[in-house]
Amino acid sequence: MAQPLAEVLTRLRVGNQNFIINFYQQHREHFTHWADLNHQLPAAEAHELLRAVLLEFYDQVADGRLTKLPEDLRAHLYSMAYERIAAGKSAAVLPLAEAGRRQRLLVLFGYLGADCQKVLMYFYFRGYNFEKVAGKMGYANATVARLQKSSCLRTLYELVGRGPAPQASAAAPTDL
Template identity: 60%
Template sequence: MSAPLAETLTQLRVGNQKFLIDFYQRSRHLFARWAQRKHRLSAPQAHELLQDTLLDLYDQVVDGRLTLMPTDLRAHLYGMAQQRLAAHVPAHQPLPAAETSRRQHLLAQFSQLGTDCQQVLTYFYFRGYNFDKMGAKMGFPNATVARRQKSTCLRKLHELMRAGHEPITGSVV
């Protein structure tokens, strides 16, 4: 892999799927051989399984379930594919309507937060910054202030989700 794993994870979190596309193009024939040998899938079925597995990985990164990129990504994806087959998950299964609605509502409420809160939560949850690094980026005096600001912003977001209030603006400091 040309990019470090942490950089790849960050790129995925911001929506850049180039890594997944490149991985698919490089690995689909090898994956198809493995799937044919191990699970008796045809090449088109294996390609579809790999695509769905890569989309699952992407969803896990974007929604925060996967916070560290596996060091052996190929083995991790093969394991995910096996779990998908064992669970008999249909191909290209969209998110349930309730989950889609929840995510849209969360995004709408997130956009109502002030820019400082948006930045604090983005640094922590999507870029994986620790409190020291987040504090330095935001100009806070120390990591404790960064931790408290994250907590305050998360509480504001939670309140917005529960109540649907008017936009909250202003600085977190």
Template identity: 70%
Template sequence: MNTPHQLAEVLTSLRIGNQSFLITFYEENRDLFARWARRQHQLAAPSSHELLRTVLVEFYDQVADGRLTKLPPDLRAYVYGMADEQVRAARTTEVLPVVEAGRRQRLLMLFRQQGLDCQKILMYFYFRGYNFEKVAGKMGFANANVARMQKSGCLRKLYELRLRTEAAVS
């Protein structure tokens, strides 16, 4: 699996939806990953297996939507790094103050009230880190300026929803 040709074949097969490589990777590395997760994060085997599955799905999404354009030379280290980030992020959000957690829940509720296009635009830009050119391509807009204006409109709608909700509560 070391030659560039083999790596390119894996990436191509993942892009067209063939997940056999990921299934094989999971089966071959599940026990080793569980030992690592227990040692590093004190996770039980079932939790670590679920974490590995979640990380592999995220990896597949990165390949499928073009965020990952070449396979990392050490895939296992890359996957372990992704898992480590997920565990650390989960532990960070577990200790949020009640007020902040409530604010985030209200914002998420308002976000879900927006149309699907606005949700996609904001997710692409803020959570996936796409630039306006890439957002325009994903959304089928004519150019980056259209994406910029659409994002601005979506943020304005979100802000207005927030203001209306706070006014109704007061």
């Protein structure tokens, strides 16, 4: 890379995505070939996967989860892509009961308000601490974020306890 690594990280942290865009343009065809050769992914799916991995990488840098660029960035990003592919394949072999349970939880999750969905996603799936959640959500402090997460989780738990989820095709209310 022509730019010093520290400069790249600084630019990414302040929202400058030129490095990401340039990386995508320069490596798209090679990534597509790799994805086809190793995972039989069509070009359109490979392009989407590369975009998703680059966005995940950008989020990691912007959030401070990644504090220095890997020595071999391309290998790091390909590894992230491989993990996504592997996760997709392992999800396909879930036992039917577990797949049904997860689908039900996903439907019930849709019944939570947008703020509750964001809080739970930030905390459980992105691994943000309460201070980070508070900053992302505009809460006064980490304690407010913790209380909000607890309230949202309690609401989801109550929805689970009510019995079978409504049909997935039914429109979910925006908040409870």
